Amino acid sequence: MTQVSMTVNGKTVSGEVEGRILLSDYLREDLRLTGTHIGCDTSQCGACVVHVDGKAVKACTMFAAEAEGAEVTTIEGMANPDGSLNTIQQAFQDHHGLQCGFCTPGMVMSAAALLEENAKPTEAEIRDYLEGNICRCTGYHNIVKAIMAASGQDVSAIAGE
Amino acid sequence: MYAFDIERPTRIADAVKLLSDSSESQPLGGGQTLIPTLKQRLAMPERLVSLTAIPEMQGVCLSDDGALCIGGATTHATVAAEAGAYPALAALAANIGDPAVRNRGTIGGSLANNDPSACYPAAALGSGATIITNTREIAADDYFQGMFTTALDDGEIITELRFPVSEAANYQKFDQPASRFALTGVFVAKFADGVRVAITGASEEGVIRWSEAEEALSKDFSADAISGLDLSGDGMISDLHGSGDYRAHLAKVLTGRAVSAAA
Numbered sequence: 001m002t003q004v005s006m007t008v009n010g011k012t013v014s015g016e017v018e019g020r021i022l023l024s025d026y027l028r029e030d031l032r033l034t035g036t037h038i039g040c041d042t043s044q045c046g047a048c049v050v051h052v053d054g055k056a057v058k059a060c061t062m063f064a065a066e067a068e069g070a071e072v073t074t075i076e077g078m079a080n081p082d083g084s085l086n087t088i089q090q091a092f093q094d095h096h097g098l099q100c101g102f103c104t105p106g107m108v109m110s111a112a113a114l115l116e117e118n119a120k121p122t123e124a125e126i127r128d129y130l131e132g133n134i135c136r137c138t139g140y141h142n143i144v145k146a147i148m149a150a151s152g153q154d155v156s157a158i159a160g161e
Numbered sequence: 162m163y164a165f166d167i168e169r170p171t172r173i174a175d176a177v178k179l180l181s182d183s184s185e186s187q188p189l190g191g192g193q194t195l196i197p198t199l200k201q202r203l204a205m206p207e208r209l210v211s212l213t214a215i216p217e218m219q220g221v222c223l224s225d226d227g228a229l230c231i232g233g234a235t236t237h238a239t240v241a242a243e244a245g246a247y248p249a250l251a252a253l254a255a256n257i258g259d260p261a262v263r264n265r266g267t268i269g270g271s272l273a274n275n276d277p278s279a280c281y282p283a284a285a286l287g288s289g290a291t292i293i294t295n296t297r298e299i300a301a302d303d304y305f306q307g308m309f310t311t312a313l314d315d316g317e318i319i320t321e322l323r324f325p326v327s328e329a330a331n332y333q334k335f336d337q338p339a340s341r342f343a344l345t346g347v348f349v350a351k352f353a354d355g356v357r358v359a360i361t362g363a364s365e366e367g368v369i370r371w372s373e374a375e376e377a378l379s380k381d382f383s384a385d386a387i388s389g390l391d392l393s394g395d396g397m398i399s400d401l402h403g404s405g406d407y408r409a410h411l412a413k414v415l416t417g418r419a420v421s422a423a424a
Contacts, residue, residue, distance in 0.1 A: 002167055019167035019209065020199070042197055046261060055238070055264040061196045062265060065167045066211055113260065131341070132259025 002065045008033070009077030017064045023057075024048045026064035027074055035075035035105050039134070046133035049106040049113075050074045056113035058132070075105035078112065088112055088150040095155070097146030099137035106133050111147045120151050162199045165206050169214040173320055177295050179210045180316040188212055188318050190270020191236060193262050213267070218320055229326055233269025233293075233319040240268055249330035249350070249423070250288070253280050256334060258341045269319035275367055277308045277398065278342035280334060282368035285322065287348030287359030288330070293321040308367045327352050329382075331423035333415040335362075337402055344402055345411040349419040355379040358416055363397050363408040374416055384417035 005014035008031060015030055024041075027033045027050070039047035041060050048059040051073040080086050085093065088111050098104045107130070114121055114129040121129070126144045135143065149155045167189070170176040180186045185207035189195055198204050212218060218234035221243040229247045231240060241255035241263065257263055257271075257280050271281040272292060285292065285301045292299045294317045304312045313319070327350035337344040343362040350357045356378040358371045377386040392413050397405030 019165045020162040022196075041200065043193060043262065046259070049261055052264075056261045057264050058261045061193055061262075063167055063192070063196070063209075063211075065169065066192075066213065068169060068214075110260065129260055132261050 004065055004068050006067045006070050006072055008072045009074060019063065019065060021064045022060055023050070023052075023062045023064050023067050023072075024059035026067075027059060027072075033074050033076050037102055037105050039102065039106075039136075044132075044134065045103065045106070046110060046130075047103050047106040049109040049133065051109060051113060054113075054116070056110050073109075075108060078108060088115070088147070091146040091150035092143070095142050095146040095149055097139070097143045099135075099139045103133060103135045103137075107135070107143055111150065114147070115151055120153060121147070123148065163202060163205045165199075166208045167211060168208060169211045171214050171216070173215055173217055173295055173318070176210050176212055176215060176318060177316065179208070180318070183207060184315065186210055186316070188273070190234060190267040190273065191265040192270075193258065193266040194270070194274050194276065212269070212318060218269070224323065227326055229324040231268055231322045231324070233321055234267050235269075237263035237266050237268065237271075247288075247324055247326045247330070249327075249332050249348070250284050250324060253284050253332040253334075253348070256280070262341075268322060272304075272322070273311065273313060273319055275305060275309055275311050276342065277364070277367040278337070278340070278344070278346075278362040280332070280343055280346055280361065283343075283346050283348035283359045283361035284324070284332065285359075286368050286370060287332075287350050287357050288324045288327060289350075289352075289357055290325070291323040292319055293323060294318060295320055302370075305368050308365065310367070325352070329423040331419040333419040333422070335411050335415060337362075345408050345415060347412055347415040347419050349378070349416060349423055351378070351382055351423065356382060360412045360416075363405075363412050365396050365398055371412070371416065374413075378420060382420060382423075384421045387413065387416055387420070 001016045037047040039045035043061040187206035189209040218232040237254045244251040330350040334346040345362040358374045392409045394406035394409040399405045
């Protein structure tokens with residue numbers, strides 16, 4: 001067993017984990033933060049994307065022990081302090097950027113990482129950045145539209161899906 | 162996954178000691194290949210020694226002789242952002258996997274694994290890079306020894322890569338869209354003393370040099386210079402994604418595109 005300590009959504013957490021415990025397992029099973037979804041568990045789908053020290057990573061492809069000392073942000077840490085949806089989350093709701101919703105946590109986390117790097121991405125840049133996030137409902141069009149809207153761009157000319 | 166212990170040393174010397182303590186220890190880079198491998202129970206280490214908490218293995222810098230030095234545990238995202246002195250290498254790094262994979266995967270891990278379809282082996286062999294380990298320096302020409310096989314000994318770790326910066330270079334990758342590896346990729350680099358061409362994703366030997374193209378391009382650095390060459394599909398990978406002949410054809414087309422883009 002390995003002792004780990006990290007900051008998750010602003011709170012210090014610590015515990016003992018087996019070496020093989022993935023960050024996604026630690027978040028979901030130990031911390032009960034089940035917003036981080038496990039879709040494929042093979043690093044393909046991106047439903048488990050969280051931020052580790054500000055960088056988007058697949059929580060199913062990193063061990064909890066590797067997050068020792070890190071600042072981790074999950075979907076549960078994205079809402080505004082008053083509990084209302086943040087700009088990206090609200091844009092997903094406004095533009096119907098989800099169908100079944102399973103991929104949404106990872107989509108929102110990747111979108112947030114993209115907008116941190118590139119405040120006004122083009123449609124092509126958004127689609128390129130979402131290469132590692134798969135939506136089984138194939139609802140990409142409205143996801144891309146939501147991210148463009150969240151970055152303050154006019155999406156009125158883009159047709160709804 | 163089978164159970165194992167995980168260690169996170171902060172110095173190269175400590176990592177080497179942990180790896181030499183037991184033959185069942187295995188180094189862990191960014192884990193973007195090793196973790197999926199462990200999940201499939203294709204590896205059974207007793208201990209993983211993570212190399213990502215070692216500051217001396219991080220970062221990109223230029224050496225006095227103009228070579229680009231990259232720490233073995235530097236992520237693809239960092240190479241993409243900081244290897245501007247060698248634009249072809251930065252562009253290659255920016256197109257590996259997807260953004261989340263690039264934030265974890267490391268250059269040393271990729272080269273140690275030597276996947277036959279990985280991008281970095283083409284850059285290292287095509288640039289004539291030097292692979293620096295905890296014990297020695299290995300020329301790229303001696304380092305790659307076939308699919309998933311390298312000159313590394315057990316417990317030896319890549320601490321740094323040194324890339325001579327060429328006069329002109331370019332990497333062309335034909336994506337295999339599901340895996341995001343190269344179905345075939347070609348790295349071309351022009352130096353004062355000649356041109357190097359390295360092909361990944363095609364040969365059953367892993368990354369290879371294409372000496373006929375190098376010779377032709379060293380005389381005339383233009384896509385036309387290779388138009389008369391014939392690259393055989395013998396010994397090329399054939400699978401459901403493409404035949405050996407298809408990969409050989411891709412390699413030739415991509416070489417031409419790389420030369421045009423670099424020239």
